[in-house]
Amino acid sequence: MEWTGEGLLIGVRRYGESSVIAEAMVVGRGRHLGLVRGGRSHRHAATLQPGNSVQLVWRSRIEDNLGSFTVELLQARAAELIIDRERLYLSQLICELLHLLPERDAHDRLLAMALRLLDQPVDAVAVARFEMSILDELGFGLDLSVCAATGVTSDLTHVSPKTGRAVSRAAAQPYLDRLLVLPHCLAGSDAASPDDIAAAFRLTGHFLNLHVWGARQIDPPSTRGSLIALLTQPH
Structure with missing residues (x-):
């Protein structure tokens, strides 16, 4: 062969x-x-x-x-990554996330995303979306397009921590202490404040831990927290 x-x-x-x-x-x-x-x-x-x-x-x-x-x-x-902490941590995170995929199953979309992330300035929103895509390709994709409770497609502000489905502002009110915030940058907005980026990584981290890291009894990538800290610093 x-x-x-x-x-x-x-x-x-x-x-x-x-x-x-x-x-x-x-x-x-x-x-x-x-x-x-x-x-x-x-x-x-x-x-x-x-x-x-x-x-x-x-x-x-x-x-x-x-x-x-x-x-x-x-x-x-590799030589360029070593002298740039953000890009080094990003590269290590990407490699750790791709390692979660089943062996010998083609995932060309994820590979293309990874290469784009490595070859451009670090984009926090793109990194969070990459984590969402990892979840999707592992069979644990989030549904952020429609409210799970009412069926509306607008004013979606939260996500169920159990189902990964979006919840509208009105439907979320009685359960705010139980729901995850849906960050604007993952809900279609181009704006991304440090708080918004932090919320995006809390969201993806919750479901990666729920379905992958916790389920497999493995630790999250050690550099993930360091990368998030750099990406959420106020500019």
Whole structure:
């Protein structure tokens, strides 16, 4: 078995004395792992960094095996990320979130979103929407288009923490202490204050914890809180 494809490196871990197992999101193939023989050598060091885009050749005698990667650098981002805290934390968060996806299931929309996030100035709203898209592709998407209680599609201000469905201002009044705030930036508005951005991450974080991190008994990415703190600082 053999295939060639472009991918985003999202993880590298040691294997044996000289090799590594590389993890990449590959166009048309999703999250894929492969052994890179000699991957701990100086020659491979600059290439095998999470956040880099690479050309991959995967080979295996049997399709279900781990297989091996031959890796060629296409776009180096790691050096730029290291000198920019926001972009470094963002890259680490993206890699951790993509790691949640089932192995070998194509998620090209998420991969395209991740590459756009990595190649442009850090956009807090786009990061929150990326987390929403992760939830959606894992089968836990939020419905923020219509009020769960009344069916109206306007003046939606809150979200049920159990169902992930929107609630209108009028319907929310008796239950304000139980509901999550629906931030303007996720409800169609272009404006995004620090408080609005913080509310967006509280919303996505709640459902990621409910359905993914808590359910799998894993900790949220360690850099997520640090990134949110930087993105919600008043300018």
